[in-house]
Amino acid sequence: MTPQTRKNQITSAKKVIPYLMAGDPDLDVTKALLLEASKAGVWAVELGIPFSDPTADGPVIQKAAIRALSDRTSLSSVLSFLGTIPCSERPPVFIMTYFNLFLSLTIEEFVREAKRVGGIAGAVIPDLSFEDSKEVRKAFKASGLALVPFISPTTSLPRIKKILATADGFIYFVSLLGTTGKALTLSSTMEERVRDLCLRTKLPVCVGFGIQTPEMAQKILEFSDGVIVGSRLVQEENDPVKWGSLLRQFCEVARASAPSRHQ
Amino acid sequence: MKNRKQVSESARLPDHSGYFGEFGGRFVSETLMEALYELEESFKKAWSDRSFQKEYQNVLTEFVGRPSPLTFAEGLTRHAGGARIYLKREDLNHTGAHKINNAVGQALLAKRMGKMRLIAETGAGQHGVATATVAAKYGFDCEIFMGSEDARRQSLNVFRMNLLGAKVIEVDGGTKTLKDAISEALRDWAQSVLTTHCVMGTAFGPHPFPLMVRSFQSIIGREARQQIMKKEGRLPDALVACVGGGSNSLGLFHHFIGDESVRMYGIEAGGRSLSPGDHAARFQGGRVGVLQGSKTFVLQNPDGQILRTHSVSAGLDYSAVGPELAYYFETGRVHFDMVGDEEALQAFDTLSRLEGIIPALESSHAIAYGIRLAREMGQGKTLIINLSGRGDKDVLEVARLRGGVLS
Numbered sequence: 001m002t003p004q005t006r007k008n009q010i011t012s013a014k015k016v017i018p019y020l021m022a023g024d025p026d027l028d029v030t031k032a033l034l035l036e037a038s039k040a041g042v043w044a045v046e047l048g049i050p051f052s053d054p055t056a057d058g059p060v061i062q063k064a065a066i067r068a069l070s071d072r073t074s075l076s077s078v079l080s081f082l083g084t085i086p087c088s089e090r091p092p093v094f095i096m097t098y099f100n101l102f103l104s105l106t107i108e109e110f111v112r113e114a115k116r117v118g119g120i121a122g123a124v125i126p127d128l129s130f131e132d133s134k135e136v137r138k139a140f141k142a143s144g145l146a147l148v149p150f151i152s153p154t155t156s157l158p159r160i161k162k163i164l165a166t167a168d169g170f171i172y173f174v175s176l177l178g179t180t181g182k183a184l185t186l187s188s189t190m191e192e193r194v195r196d197l198c199l200r201t202k203l204p205v206c207v208g209f210g211i212q213t214p215e216m217a218q219k220i221l222e223f224s225d226g227v228i229v230g231s232r233l234v235q236e237e238n239d240p241v242k243w244g245s246l247l248r249q250f251c252e253v254a255r256a257s258a259p260s261r262h263q
Numbered sequence: 264m265k266n267r268k269q270v271s272e273s274a275r276l277p278d279h280s281g282y283f284g285e286f287g288g289r290f291v292s293e294t295l296m297e298a299l300y301e302l303e304e305s306f307k308k309a310w311s312d313r314s315f316q317k318e319y320q321n322v323l324t325e326f327v328g329r330p331s332p333l334t335f336a337e338g339l340t341r342h343a344g345g346a347r348i349y350l351k352r353e354d355l356n357h358t359g360a361h362k363i364n365n366a367v368g369q370a371l372l373a374k375r376m377g378k379m380r381l382i383a384e385t386g387a388g389q390h391g392v393a394t395a396t397v398a399a400k401y402g403f404d405c406e407i408f409m410g411s412e413d414a415r416r417q418s419l420n421v422f423r424m425n426l427l428g429a430k431v432i433e434v435d436g437g438t439k440t441l442k443d444a445i446s447e448a449l450r451d452w453a454q455s456v457l458t459t460h461c462v463m464g465t466a467f468g469p470h471p472f473p474l475m476v477r478s479f480q481s482i483i484g485r486e487a488r489q490q491i492m493k494k495e496g497r498l499p500d501a502l503v504a505c506v507g508g509g510s511n512s513l514g515l516f517h518h519f520i521g522d523e524s525v526r527m528y529g530i531e532a533g534g535r536s537l538s539p540g541d542h543a544a545r546f547q548g549g550r551v552g553v554l555q556g557s558k559t560f561v562l563q564n565p566d567g568q569i570l571r572t573h574s575v576s577a578g579l580d581y582s583a584v585g586p587e588l589a590y591y592f593e594t595g596r597v598h599f600d601m602v603g604d605e606e607a608l609q610a611f612d613t614l615s616r617l618e619g620i621i622p623a624l625e626s627s628h629a630i631a632y633g634i635r636l637a638r639e640m641g642q643g644k645t646l647i648i649n650l651s652g653r654g655d656k657d658v659l660e661v662a663r664l665r666g667g668v669l670s
Contacts, residue, residue, distance in 0.1 A: 051567075051568065052568040052569045053437065053443075053446050053554065053555065053569050054446075055446045055449045055450060055555060056292045056450075056453070058450070062436060069568065072566075074568075075566070075567070076566075099290055099553045100553045100561070100567045100569075101566070101567040103551070103552050103553060103567065104563070104566055104567030105567075126293075127290045127291055127292060127553065127556070128290065129288075129289045129290060129291060129293065129296055130293070130296070131280060131288070131289055132280075132288045132289060132290055132558075150292065150293035152294040153294070154293075154294050154298065154456060154457075155297065159297065174292075174294060177453060177455075177456065177457070178294075178450070178453055178454035179450045179453060179454070182454070
């Protein structure tokens, strides 16, 4: 099943995207987490590949990266690992990591591998700015992969328009100034910005950074199309059962939310 | 002719996207992008604004103590037995190194931009001290990020920063050195970007930092050029500078880039050996990658994970190198070589005893190579070594390495 077909099937439901760190503490656990995510009915997962110098991440994900690196997890080892799980048994995957790891493969190789493995919807690359991403976007687009763009609280309107013009996959709306895992307080400014964004794009607008509880997710889902839950879940990664039950709470909240309006 | 054209074109780099050839760019999170544009615009406006230039020059004269002398190193020249060696005396600047040139410039810029707080990363501590100094002078709040291993090696500088009213935040992540301090500074900036200016200390990171730092440091070469013309009546045959990120080397090189007859040597830290993790010679053991905002040569393993580095000098102990230098490596304009810990420590002694100047361990790498080069070049030639900083900060560490304990 391609992510596109799945997107069409549940096109208006609110989306939950868990972030998990591949290889934390090893790929067997990652496999268990992917199966849990599939059972919970997530829209997609963001599969983090550990990088030694994660400048956009807070302490929780930094520590997870160190654990995963001690198991020698790499972009190519994760791609091969995904290839061992049938696509039907895992949710669509967005690979999430820093640009240097893609360069260690070359973009062409990554694209080829992603197609071979299947079930990879695209990538989220926090340090690849819109300005520097032209070639990557082109290579991704040519093979049906999405390079997910970020919009942050500091992104100006002219810039938002530029980013939306070439956007693909979903819009990653960064909820706060800072790094992943920082405590988020909801504000009317954020709500207004997300609502405005939803009017400007057909793509799902998903909010991430600092979403700690299903209650907070519920409030954010009132005005967005989805939530990305990272650090809070990463804290439970060593226990797939506990991780799964926490994730299901987020998914239940999403299912109970009114469907997205613009789709 | 073609060569000349290439050279003069390279003096105009980076291009409008912040690239020097294929190197540079702005590889940071979306949150920082608008701040980078704001900074670029403010910098370009200030740099071409006469009143800003006047204020900057005035602070360099009255506060930093510029121009720094170009000293003929008689003892060192005799010792090497070849080319005449001149030392560009950045060690005589206020706070003891070239770092203050850039810190002053960025502080004046931050003031113009209405920022209230300065943050900075530091390796050897010289940039941290320089930033803490200008923060004290202009009334900014100031926090300095420093790897805990570097803070141990450079405890004297930590104390100086505290005296100047800055808060030093020791970074325990990763390798506990400069690279991790930069990551932490970038993380802080993503959170504080509306009120804070991040004072990058070297010609590295996302555009416009490489351009801005080079510009604020280019005073070194501008003075050196006038001084050597006055003393020797002609351009030098060679320039030598140590290379961490690239601020002191580009500072010296910039005004000579168009002079084909002037050979340029950038000296990296050879550390203990050329095994991965034992050195910081990016052009010897690195390949093109992206780290902390910039596409450049990076020491990394086959998976793309950044390697540890080692050098006796904290200021050269870094896994990547400024993008402009990567470009000069590719084009061959700058020749890169390396000097290991042992040879640098010998040069530390040699300069102390022959010239009465205790050099920073970073600069000792350039001194060591300069001695070799002067010998090779032979008599009748001249060369300038950038003495980027003084060694007061290093005496405790050198004593410790030699088994003596000072307290």
